[in-house]
Amino acid sequence: MRRLAVAVRQPPGPRTDTTGWKVKDMRTAIIGCGTVGSSWALVFSRAGHDVAIYDKSALAAEDTLRYVKANQPEAAGRVSITLDLEKALASADYVQESAPERLPIKRELYATMDGLIGEKTIIGSSTSGIPSSSFTEKLACRDRCLVVHPINPPHLIPLVELVPAPWTSPDTLRHVKDLMESLGQQPITLSREINGFVVNRLQSALLGEAFRLVEDGICLPGDIDKAVADGLGLRWSFMGPFETIDLNAANGISEYCANLGPMYFGLAKEQADPREWGPELVAGIEKKMRAALPASDLAKRRDWRDRFLEAIVKAKNSIRRDVGA
Amino acid sequence: MRRLAVAVRQPPGPRTDTTGWKVKDMRTAIIGCGTVGSSWALVFSRAGHDVAIYDKSALAAEDTLRYVKANQPEAAGRVSITLDLEKALASADYVQESAPERLPIKRELYATMDGLIGEKTIIGSSTSGIPSSSFTEKLACRDRCLVVHPINPPHLIPLVELVPAPWTSPDTLRHVKDLMESLGQQPITLSREINGFVVNRLQSALLGEAFRLVEDGICLPGDIDKAVADGLGLRWSFMGPFETIDLNAANGISEYCANLGPMYFGLAKEQADPREWGPELVAGIEKKMRAALPASDLAKRRDWRDRFLEAIVKAKNSIRRDVGA
Numbered sequence: 302m303r304r305l306a307v308a309v310r311q312p313p314g315p316r317t318d319t320t321g322w323k324v325k326d327m328r329t330a331i332i333g334c335g336t337v338g339s340s341w342a343l344v345f346s347r348a349g350h351d352v353a354i355y356d357k358s359a360l361a362a363e364d365t366l367r368y369v370k371a372n373q374p375e376a377a378g379r380v381s382i383t384l385d386l387e388k389a390l391a392s393a394d395y396v397q398e399s400a401p402e403r404l405p406i407k408r409e410l411y412a413t414m415d416g417l418i419g420e421k422t423i424i425g426s427s428t429s430g431i432p433s434s435s436f437t438e439k440l441a442c443r444d445r446c447l448v449v450h451p452i453n454p455p456h457l458i459p460l461v462e463l464v465p466a467p468w469t470s471p472d473t474l475r476h477v478k479d480l481m482e483s484l485g486q487q488p489i490t491l492s493r494e495i496n497g498f499v500v501n502r503l504q505s506a507l508l509g510e511a512f513r514l515v516e517d518g519i520c521l522p523g524d525i526d527k528a529v530a531d532g533l534g535l536r537w538s539f540m541g542p543f544e545t546i547d548l549n550a551a552n553g554i555s556e557y558c559a560n561l562g563p564m565y566f567g568l569a570k571e572q573a574d575p576r577e578w579g580p581e582l583v584a585g586i587e588k589k590m591r592a593a594l595p596a597s598d599l600a601k602r603r604d605w606r607d608r609f610l611e612a613i614v615k616a617k618n619s620i621r622r623d624v625g626a
Numbered sequence: 627m628r629r630l631a632v633a634v635r636q637p638p639g640p641r642t643d644t645t646g647w648k649v650k651d652m653r654t655a656i657i658g659c660g661t662v663g664s665s666w667a668l669v670f671s672r673a674g675h676d677v678a679i680y681d682k683s684a685l686a687a688e689d690t691l692r693y694v695k696a697n698q699p700e701a702a703g704r705v706s707i708t709l710d711l712e713k714a715l716a717s718a719d720y721v722q723e724s725a726p727e728r729l730p731i732k733r734e735l736y737a738t739m740d741g742l743i744g745e746k747t748i749i750g751s752s753t754s755g756i757p758s759s760s761f762t763e764k765l766a767c768r769d770r771c772l773v774v775h776p777i778n779p780p781h782l783i784p785l786v787e788l789v790p791a792p793w794t795s796p797d798t799l800r801h802v803k804d805l806m807e808s809l810g811q812q813p814i815t816l817s818r819e820i821n822g823f824v825v826n827r828l829q830s831a832l833l834g835e836a837f838r839l840v841e842d843g844i845c846l847p848g849d850i851d852k853a854v855a856d857g858l859g860l861r862w863s864f865m866g867p868f869e870t871i872d873l874n875a876a877n878g879i880s881e882y883c884a885n886l887g888p889m890y891f892g893l894a895k896e897q898a899d900p901r902e903w904g905p906e907l908v909a910g911i912e913k914k915m916r917a918a919l920p921a922s923d924l925a926k927r928r929d930w931r932d933r934f935l936e937a938i939v940k941a942k943n944s945i946r947r948d949v950g951a
Contacts, residue, residue: 430889452857460857487856489849497893499845499853504867505893506835510828511867520824524814526866528824531812532777532785534862535942539934541851541859542829542836547915548928555912562903564755568822568830569900576894578887587880590872603873608949609864616941617860624933 319421319445319472322394324480330355330393332410334365337427338399340454343369346376348484354382355389372456390417395480397449399427407436415440423473425449429501432494434466444470449477450498457610459487462498512578515586522586523593539617644746644770644797647719649805655680655718657735659690662752663724665779668694671701673809679707680714697781715742720805722774724752732761740765748798750774754826757819759791769795774802775823782935784812787823837903840911847911848918864942
């Protein structure tokens with residue numbers, strides 16, 4: 302792998318003092334009211350925090366408020382709409398930026414926010430792929446900025462990736478980790494910025510092989526989906542890949558690797574041909590997906606997905622109480 | 627990827643006639659009574675089929691019978707132990723071979739079975755990694771042999787991979803697919819033999835990236851496990867990777883690939899360095915896994931895994947009834 306040439310160095314000048322930062326009864330701000338921002342508004346408000354929601358579009362902000370009301374009516378009283386960015390940020394302890402995924406937008410927004418936030422305010426970006434170093438370098442508040450990347454929707458899926466820029470302060474990381482845990486999320490902390498972070502890199506590896514198997518005519522896209530949904534994914538819904546193999550040899554992961562490492566290395570060599578997902582391949586898969594689910598049913602299927610996800614997360618939490626975590 | 631040079635050709639001479647092969651009230655035989663064989667005995671017997679279980683070790687066969695009794699007492703009456711391979715095979719319509727994963731053992735066993743089975747009997751091998759062409763080529767019954775690879779344990783995890791040898795007849799494939807579906811399993815059919823089949827290739831891709839991220843110091847093994855168990859795996863427990871991305875763009879998978887294909891291709895290039903899981907890396911991970919779970923607790927944790935898996939599969943089936951499949 303080409304290692305990223307990101308220098309890990311301390312920021313110039315004194316670091317902001319975030320002593321006294323607390324994760325109780327906070328004033329939070331959601332900047333950007335799309336799908337992700339709406340779910341974040343629910344996460345913060347249901348945990349008892351005040352939430353100021355801001356979007357350039359009043360309609361989007363109203364949609365977010367409606368979303369919170371529909372999902373958790375008793376939390377909606379803590380959510381207030383503001384169309385004034387300055388007002389949204391004025392007293393915020395924590396800001397979850399969920400603006401569109403375009404670098405110029407983030408750059409402009411952060412430059413503006415830099416002049417408006419308090420001196421202890423922390424800003425987490427929901428970006429799924431833009432390292433925060435690319436839009437925070439010049440800011441006075443840069444040591445209080447980092448990526449706080451959820452899997453959509455965060456009110457159902459607890460995993461959150463915390464990705465520091467080279468200048469993100471250790472205090473900032475620690476505070477946000479505490480905050481996320483207090484919200485019931487499951488934060489993981491990356492040591493440094495890396496393309497795709499962790500979640501999309503794992504997904505990339507699986508998708509790459511999925512497209513490869515279909516392109517090579519080994520099986521159909523629906524078979525791959527079955528292999529995961531009726532097979533591998535059942536274990537992965539409560540055990541990660543390391544724990545899975547750790548339990549798959551009498552004496553744990555070392556024994557597993559001694560037995561099967563060479564086999565996996567052989568497979569890895571066969572899988573080391575990065576391929577573009579070409580137009581023909583994608584069109585073929587699209588055709589099969591649309592035969593199984595017409596485009597007109599996509600929205601309905603998304604509702605199904607959300608209901609299924611909500612039910613499976615609820616079931617899992619209940620099983621954890623019965624069987625242990 | 628180096629494509630496998632497996633010629634797909636018809637077997638010499640006339641194909642066995644499997645007309646009239648049926649998937650109801652069958653006589654089945656389980657050859658090899660380890661963990662996988664025991665779970666298969668449960669799968670066949672609970673579906674109403676007679677099951678003859680055979681193992682060189684009487685103790686192993688008795689363990690299997692006890693296992694069925696403990697899990698599904700009413701099915702145990704259909705399971706009989708025999709220590710005589712000829713008797714076990716004499717009237718079997720279908721044989722699930724679950725012998726140890728060593729080629730010489732499989733070769734000898736199949737050569738013996740070839741002379742003992744009926745002319746319509748089909749043999750599925752539970753092998754997770756040995757292509758059946760390597761132990762069935764010389765057999766009279768070779769067009770009725772194939773890999774029927776479960777994810778352990780098959781009585782909880784429905785996915786089964788059907789992998790034909792070049793000489794496996796289409797009828798055989800079709801019959802076994804029907805049989806597996808009638809048992810409540812979810813069979814997928816590979817077009818040809820390939821190293822690792824589909825399931826282990828997908829797992830290999832994910833594991834390869836997991837080890838890479840830990841080796842590069844991006845995060846800890848426990849973080850990877852969280853990223854999957856509290857993140858990606860929640861969706862993958864009921865939707866495969868293709869359906870997941872199909873629903874993640876307004877107009878489906880083509881749009882998703884147009885937007886994110888280049889990003890994934892970039893990641894794929896970074897992930898195209900196959901790495902051996904070296905002793906230092908494995909020892910480091912082992913140390914962290916043992917700090918979280920002492921070796922003395924591995925067996926107890928395996929019980930936890932099985933209870934969790936059983937509960938999550940039950941919950942999922944119930945959700946499917948409520949929300950739709």
